[in-house]
Amino acid sequence: MPEKEKFTLVLFSGDLDKALAAFILATTAASMGMEVTMFFTFWGLNVIKRNEGPIRSKGIMRKMLNILNRGGASRLKLSKFNMLGMGTWMMKKLMKESKYPSIDEFIEMAKDMGIKMVPCSTSCGILGLPDDAFTDGVMSQAGAAFFLAQARESKTTLFI
Amino acid sequence: MKADESIDCFGLMCPMPIIKTAQTVKRMKVGQVLEVVATDKGIKQDMPAWCKTTGNECLAIEDKGEEIKVYVKKVSE
Numbered sequence: 255m256p257e258k259e260k261f262t263l264v265l266f267s268g269d270l271d272k273a274l275a276a277f278i279l280a281t282t283a284a285s286m287g288m289e290v291t292m293f294f295t296f297w298g299l300n301v302i303k304r305n306e307g308p309i310r311s312k313g314i315m316r317k318m319l320n321i322l323n324r325g326g327a328s329r330l331k332l333s334k335f336n337m338l339g340m341g342t343w344m345m346k347k348l349m350k351e352s353k354y355p356s357i358d359e360f361i362e363m364a365k366d367m368g369i370k371m372v373p374c375s376t377s378c379g380i381l382g383l384p385d386d387a388f389t390d391g392v393m394s395q396a397g398a399a400f401f402l403a404q405a406r407e408s409k410t411t412l413f414i
Numbered sequence: 415m416k417a418d419e420s421i422d423c424f425g426l427m428c429p430m431p432i433i434k435t436a437q438t439v440k441r442m443k444v445g446q447v448l449e450v451v452a453t454d455k456g457i458k459q460d461m462p463a464w465c466k467t468t469g470n471e472c473l474a475i476e477d478k479g480e481e482i483k484v485y486v487k488k489v490s491e
Contacts, residue, residue, distance in 0.1 A: 285464070286467040287468050352425070353425055353426055
């Protein structure tokens with residue numbers, strides 16, 4: 255069998271709309287037979303944080319940060335017209351009416367399709383996020399060299 | 415056109431018809447034809463692109479106004 259074409263993307267943003275774009279492209283690429291790696295860094299880590307459970311960070315500053323910046327796919331907000339949550343609520347309602355998957359559902363789809371989801375180790379270190387802060391099926395943390403090694407081999411690389 | 419299987423993607427938006435197509439084609443046999451019934455206009459461009467990348471054949475696209483029927487033949491495993 256010929257080696258699979260690779261597709262790598264960085265999700266830097268923790269906005270609902272940008273996460274949606276990232277998952278649409280990642281799942282489509284996987285459906286086209288590509289080997290997909292999604293690298294989550296900084297605010298993008300919010301997308302793969304668990305929706306439930308305790309704050310897992312240690313130290314008062316990191317705990318406070320992760321209370322304010324709770325994360326979890328179901329808590330993401332739109333980058334525009336959030337309007338104290340009303341805009342995001344409306345967008346989610348419209349997506350549901352259009353039978354469109356939520357980010358949580360996209361994450362499940364990504365796992366089923368064998369998409370590799372990798373949290374950035376530096377961001378995790380600074381923000382105080384252990385591996386178990388993330389939803390099941392997310393791979394162990396990796397750094398910039400891992401991403402660049404993947405990106406080098408990929409025909410398409412995106413930064414969102 | 416005759417098809418071995420049909421999937422209903424009525425009302426589903428990009429990329430869901432493509433993802434459903436990929437899932438269905440995966441478990442079909444080589445030579446079989448899949449009918450995709452969709453309403454997402456993008457499918458007219460997306461399905462030929464998907465077929466080109468995955469090495470399958472896009473046999474026909476029937477645009478009936480709101481409803482679009484696409485036929486895909488599985489070429490290889």
